[in-house]
Structure formats: C-alpha cells, structure tokens
Amino acid sequence: MEDTSQHSVKLKEFFGENSREFEKKLLSEAVNVKDKIDEILAIGNIDLVNNAHKLVVYIIDGKEKELQLFAKQEGIAWASHSIDLSFKLEWVQAIRRTLWNFLEQYNALVNEQIPLNFFKLEKEINTRVDAFLNTFFISYSTYKDSLIMAHRKLVENLSVPIIPINTSVCILPLIGSVDVFRTSILEEKVLNEIGISRIQTLIMDLSGIADMEAEVIDHLMKIIDAASLMGCNTVITGFRAEVVKKMIKLGITFDPKTKTLGTLQQALNEYLII
Structure with missing residues (x-):
C-alpha cells in the first residue's frame, strides 16, 4: 500500500478545482448553520466558509500545529461573542461528511493510478477532525471561564464602589x-x-x-x-x-x-x- 501522504498535493489540487462544489455540498449538509452564516460573520467577523477551506487544507496536509492553533483561535472567537456551540458542532461535522464525500470522488478518479490506503486515511482524517473539535471546545471553555471570572470581578468592583x-x-x-x-x-x-x-x-x-x-x-x-x-x-x-x-x-x-x-x-x- 502506498503512503497516504503522497496524495496530499493532488488532494489539495482537487479541492481547489472543485471549491464551489465543495461549498454547495457543505451548505446542503449544514442545514441549521447555512442560514446563520451572515449573522455569525456580522457578530464575530467569523467567515465560516473560508474557515472551512482552511480547516480542510490543514487536515489534508496533516499540519498538526497549525490545526491546533486554528482551533484555539476559533474557540476564543466563538467564546468572545457567545455564539451558540451547536452551530460549531454541526458545521464541523458537516465539513467532515463533505470532506469524505469528496475523498470518495477523488478516489474514483485516481483509484487505478494510486490506490488509497483507506484504513490509514480514515484514521488520519477523523483523528485530525476530532483533534480540532477537542482543542476548540477546550479553548472555548477556558476562555469563557476567564470571561466569566473577569465579569464577576467587574460586578464585584461595581457592587462596592469606594x-x-x-x-x-x-x-x-x-x-x-x-x-x-x-x-x-x-x-x-x-x-x-x-x-x-x-x-x-x-x-x-x-x-x-x-x-x-x-x-x-x-x-x-x-x-x-x-x-x-x-x-x-x-x-x-x-x-x-x-x-x-x-x-x-x-x-x-x-x-x-x-x-x-x-x-x-x-x-x-x-x-x-x-
């Protein structure tokens, strides 16, 4: 079996050539989030669609550090603006499903040329998506707690104004x-x-x-x-x-x-x- 890393460049090219189709499929998967995209952009300057493309690239390339940093930044952004976490969860799971749909299409095109090691690919892709979600939620929770503590301190100071x-x-x-x-x-x-x-x-x-x-x-x-x-x-x-x-x-x-x-x-x- 060939190492899945050799597909990275071709996969990125494939997603780049089919970015519009990827977005359409993603929006069809994210039933509840698609109508909130403009609202979330206005509230927190968070561009869900562009961020989805960025996340996919990090996942395909296996850029663990970049993926973790991106997840932390996203967690802080969502916590800062108190955006409903259910939207984030649905959005990332929609990205996961759409990513696998396009991997299936890609595999159909290259199967005879460069066979994919499916089990290894499945482990790598899903592990990276799960790692992103885990880091995001930890970052969100940590930052939210710090905001609550800061707010509590502010309230305490305001409640005793000397x-x-x-x-x-x-x-x-x-x-x-x-x-x-x-x-x-x-x-x-x-x-x-x-x-x-x-x-x-x-x-x-x-x-x-x-x-x-x-x-x-x-x-x-x-x-x-x-x-x-x-x-x-x-x-x-x-x-x-x-x-x-x-x-x-x-x-x-x-x-x-x-x-x-x-x-x-x-x-x-x-x-x-x-």
Whole structure:
C-alpha cells in the first residue's frame, strides 16, 4: 500500500478545482448553520466558509500545529461573542461528511493510478477532525471561564464602589440588595482600601438599600468595627425606616463612635473640605 501522504498535493489540487462544489455540498449538509452564516460573520467577523477551506487544507496536509492553533483561535472567537456551540458542532461535522464525500470522488478518479490506503486515511482524517473539535471546545471553555471570572470581578468592583472625596475621606454608596455574599466582598474591599489608601473617614450611604436581613446588618456592624480598629471612622447616612425598624425590633445598635446622618448631603457638608 502506498503512503497516504503522497496524495496530499493532488488532494489539495482537487479541492481547489472543485471549491464551489465543495461549498454547495457543505451548505446542503449544514442545514441549521447555512442560514446563520451572515449573522455569525456580522457578530464575530467569523467567515465560516473560508474557515472551512482552511480547516480542510490543514487536515489534508496533516499540519498538526497549525490545526491546533486554528482551533484555539476559533474557540476564543466563538467564546468572545457567545455564539451558540451547536452551530460549531454541526458545521464541523458537516465539513467532515463533505470532506469524505469528496475523498470518495477523488478516489474514483485516481483509484487505478494510486490506490488509497483507506484504513490509514480514515484514521488520519477523523483523528485530525476530532483533534480540532477537542482543542476548540477546550479553548472555548477556558476562555469563557476567564470571561466569566473577569465579569464577576467587574460586578464585584461595581457592587462596592469606594469613591475618594479627598486624601482622607471616601464615600461608599450601596445600592440594590445586600446579601451575605455581597457583604463578604464589601468587607474585603473596604478593609483593603483602608489599608492601601489610609482612609480616615468612610461615609457609607445606605439610602439605596430598601431592606437588609439581620445577618447582613450584623456583618455590616462587624465591618464598621474592623474599620475602626484600622483607624477609620465610619459615618452612616440614609438609613431607611424599614431597616431602622428591623434593627430596633432585633435590639441591634451601632457602636456609639459610629456617627449617623440623615442624608449623604449632610455628611458631605460636614466632611468635604474645599
């Protein structure tokens, strides 16, 4: 049996001469993806048809490194734009079927001249397609995870926005719901920021908080106590009536050193040095 590598050049020539037919057959195989080609191009600048030709060349040539790099790049591109993975899977499997259809046609043309070692060819082709898919999905998953983590960090930073007013005074406006998870983030960021920026007064505005659970209030008090140990006085503004009623009912009170004011504007008038 002749080594299948000798067919590489002729196979590429065959696919190049029949590229239009290859595309038509590919689109007929990719039933759900064919109507999404323009949309995917617009969303992520991903040219599925041209990429299919590139993938076929890498597979035929056995360019393992190029194939792996291409798969990684594709994985990152699809993850970046959150394109449905089912389209990618269908597209690659359609490429596989179309590739074998054209290999069959090629074999019919050259069978008597250079017989193909079918079993070796089958192993090489399918292994490369599977390797592409495997690397693609790993790359997609890894990059997607990194995007999620980056987004989570961004959300955490936005959920605890410490705003400097001058060299010693900062404002921490809390908006929306505050749960145990958020207070944990709050504790870490507040204490770190006090240590780094040497904050002497932290104005914590709660006017954007409609209600808080007892354990959240308790955690908040511990954060204030911890800030005090680091030399930072906390001023609380904007307590809602609902929160105050709950604190009275639960018998919760702040340390006498913790100052409370009705509004953020009052705190700014008192602590803002122009």
